[in-house]
Amino acid sequence: MILADQLAAYLTRTAGQPVEVRNLARISGGASRETYRYDAVLLGETRGYILRRDPPGSLIDTDRRLEFLAIRSFEPKGVAAPRAILLEETGAELQRPFFIMERVEGGTAASAFQTDPYGAHAAAIGERFFSIMGAIAGEAIEGLPILEVLDPPAPQDCWRRELDYWSGVIDADEEHPQPIVRAAIRRLRRDPPPPPAKLAVVHGDYRTGNFLHDGAGHIVALLDWEMAHIGDPLEDLAWAMDPLWTQVGDPRISGMVPRDQALAIWRRASGLDIDLRALKWWSLFASVKGQAIWTSAAREWRASGMIEPILGVSGWYTARRQDQILADQLLTWSAP
Amino acid sequence: MTPSLPDIMLGQVAALSAPMPPEAAGDYLVGRLGLVAMLSILAAQEAERGIDSRVWENAAIRDLLARAAAPADCPAAADLTWSALDRENACLRRSLIDVHVAAEEAGDAVLDLEILHLYQEMAERRRLDLPPTP
Numbered sequence: 001m002i003l004a005d006q007l008a009a010y011l012t013r014t015a016g017q018p019v020e021v022r023n024l025a026r027i028s029g030g031a032s033r034e035t036y037r038y039d040a041v042l043l044g045e046t047r048g049y050i051l052r053r054d055p056p057g058s059l060i061d062t063d064r065r066l067e068f069l070a071i072r073s074f075e076p077k078g079v080a081a082p083r084a085i086l087l088e089e090t091g092a093e094l095q096r097p098f099f100i101m102e103r104v105e106g107g108t109a110a111s112a113f114q115t116d117p118y119g120a121h122a123a124a125i126g127e128r129f130f131s132i133m134g135a136i137a138g139e140a141i142e143g144l145p146i147l148e149v150l151d152p153p154a155p156q157d158c159w160r161r162e163l164d165y166w167s168g169v170i171d172a173d174e175e176h177p178q179p180i181v182r183a184a185i186r187r188l189r190r191d192p193p194p195p196p197a198k199l200a201v202v203h204g205d206y207r208t209g210n211f212l213h214d215g216a217g218h219i220v221a222l223l224d225w226e227m228a229h230i231g232d233p234l235e236d237l238a239w240a241m242d243p244l245w246t247q248v249g250d251p252r253i254s255g256m257v258p259r260d261q262a263l264a265i266w267r268r269a270s271g272l273d274i275d276l277r278a279l280k281w282w283s284l285f286a287s288v289k290g291q292a293i294w295t296s297a298a299r300e301w302r303a304s305g306m307i308e309p310i311l312g313v314s315g316w317y318t319a320r321r322q323d324q325i326l327a328d329q330l331l332t333w334s335a336p
Numbered sequence: 337m338t339p340s341l342p343d344i345m346l347g348q349v350a351a352l353s354a355p356m357p358p359e360a361a362g363d364y365l366v367g368r369l370g371l372v373a374m375l376s377i378l379a380a381q382e383a384e385r386g387i388d389s390r391v392w393e394n395a396a397i398r399d400l401l402a403r404a405a406a407p408a409d410c411p412a413a414a415d416l417t418w419s420a421l422d423r424e425n426a427c428l429r430r431s432l433i434d435v436h437v438a439a440e441e442a443g444d445a446v447l448d449l450e451i452l453h454l455y456q457e458m459a460e461r462r463r464l465d466l467p468p469t470p
Contacts, residue, residue: 003359026357026364036359113374113469175338176422177429180455183436298338306347307354309371316339317378317464324463327456 003094007038007051010093014086017042024051028109028310032226033064037103048103050082054096056304065089066149068099070228073144073201079135080211080222104221107212115247117208117255124217126256127265129208132222133240134269137200137233146201152230155195162231163188163285169292173299180326181291184284187333193281196232197272204228206236207245208254234274237266238282243325244290244318284333287326294319340418341382348372348379378464389461390421397428400454404447406435 001009004024011019020041027035036051054064068087075081083102091097110117118125141152153161167185170178204227212221241262245254253262263274298315301308339347351372356365394413401408410427413420432451439447 003357024359025362026360028364028367111469113466115468177426177433179429179433179436180459182433183452183455186437186440301339301347302343305354306343306350309347309351309368309375312339312344312347312351312375313371313378316344316375317466320459320462320464321466323459324456327452327459330452331456 003036004038006093006095010088011040011042013093015042022046032224048105049085050101050103051098052101053094053098054091056096063149064097064099064226066146066228067226069145069148070201070203070225071101073146074136074139074222077135077139079132079139080219081225082221082223104212106214107220108215109212109223110209112207112209112245114255116250118213118217121213121215121217122252122256125213125219126253126262128217128219129211129240129254129256130262130265131269132219133203133206133236134266134272136203136206137236137266137272138270139201141199141201141230144201146228146230150230152199155199155232158196158199158232158235159188159192159281159285162229162235163288166285166289166292170288170295173292173296175295175299175302178291178295178323180323180330181288183330184288184326187330188281188285188288191281191334193232193234193278194275196234196278197275198233199230200233202229202231202233202235204236205239207240207242208256209245232278232282233270233272234279234282235285237263237274238279238286239289241283242286242290244287244321284326284329287322287329291319291322291326294322340422341379341386342418344375344379344382348375374467374469377467381464385461386418387416387421390418390425391416392461393458394421394424394428396454396457397425397432400450401428401431401435404435404439406431406438 004021007024008019008021011021022039022041024036024038027037032055034053034055036053037048038051039046039048052064052067065087068084071081071084075083082104085100085102087099088094089097116122141147163185170181170185203222203225205224206222210222210224211219212223213219241253241259246252247255252258256262257265267274294314297311298319301311301315304311306312351368398408408428408431410424410431413424436448436451439451
């Protein structure tokens with residue numbers, strides 16, 4: 001049975017009414033879940049949806065309930081999150097776990113590799129990009145649905161929990177010794193950051209390419225919440241500003257706005273100050289986390305028969321670029 | 337470093353010959369083919385520079401380890417194949433990590449800085465240049 005028929009069978013059973021699935025098409029939408037767009041026809045009414053299904057193998061091992069609840073936490077807050085509709089953790093007719101969101105129309109996602117991705121609207125996109133990030137950082141975590149599946153760390157433990165996790169990923173997935181990222185991990189452990197002024201929801205993959213924009217300077221949906229967690233809000237800021245997401249030679253963060261302007265927008269939107277020492281720590285950490293993800297990509301690419309070119313690009317080109325970024329950062333870090 | 341160029345080329349064949357379900361046709365397939373094309377461009381760069389960068393890196397690490405009085409117990413590659421050079425490289429990199437940890441623990445800032453500069457050049461010589469993407 002093809003996927004459209006499986007989905008129609010599931011929707012018909014759970015709705016108790018015949019549901020027709022039309023125009024099902026896979027789209028690029030993160031390397032950790034298969035993403036599809038489709039139209040559902042129920043009682044003569046047609047609506048657009050997005051299906052996110054677990055793949056047989058994945059770049060990042062994440063819980064789809066977490067992603068579902070992260071979206072639920074912010075969609076009512078006006079943070080450009082799509083509306084999460086349904087979560088099916090058994091897989092049922094689709095055989096693998098999945099969830100469904102409303103489809104946001106009129107938006108496109110830039111590629112992280114694109115040259116000048118936002119053109120004449122770069123400054124407007126940058127304003128919205130860092131404002132939304134600041135709004136998430138400034139949001140009180142108490143009462144958010146995502147707390148159903150997450151235990152907030154003690155503020156002083158935010159850095160250790162993240163570093164332990166991502167260095168563990170490298171330990172598990174490394175296929176060739178990586179002295180550069182190992183040196184960075186040791187530096188981070190020796191010189192931890194101060195605790196955050198407040199705990200916040202960290203999106204976990206907040207960067208160019210992970211939002212839809214309308215081509216006229218507006219962000220219409222923030223995507224890929226699968227690595228969301230509670231932590232230091234500077235983590236998202238540092239990840240978004242990692243040089244990996246910026247074309248070599250472009251002075252703007254991700255082809256949007258210069259760094260100082262980005263920080264000013266974030267401060268204004270979050271109501272939080274930025275400890276530059278902490279931001280420096282989280283910046284080196286961001287590159288370690290990146291290298292961990294690319295290390296996993298290389299392993300997964302091989303394990304899954306080398307058929308997914310996005311895993312090949314991530315595990316090869318991106319890993320090498322990340323090593324350059326890490327090596328440059330290490331030279332400006334303090335001596336042992 | 338993985339994947340090696342032979343891995344990438346085998347992957348290109350695997351990606352192009354994998355059967356696709358009907359729902360993958362359209363934008364997804366176009367995007368996937370774009371990635372295959374990008375990998376081909378990067379593979380051309382690696383074919384030109386990859387052996388040279390590995391030979392250089394292996395010699396540079398050996399040299400540094402010898403100067404740090406910790407000569408590597410790593411057999412030299414028997415030939416200039418990717419696999420032989422990578423085996424030698426893996427052994428040398430493990431030794432380099434050990435020497436770097438020892439330098440940090442001893443507070444040897446001079447050796448630490450020398451190793452960090454070596455890292456920078458290792459990363460630069462393995463650089464792959466992304467083609468402009470409109």
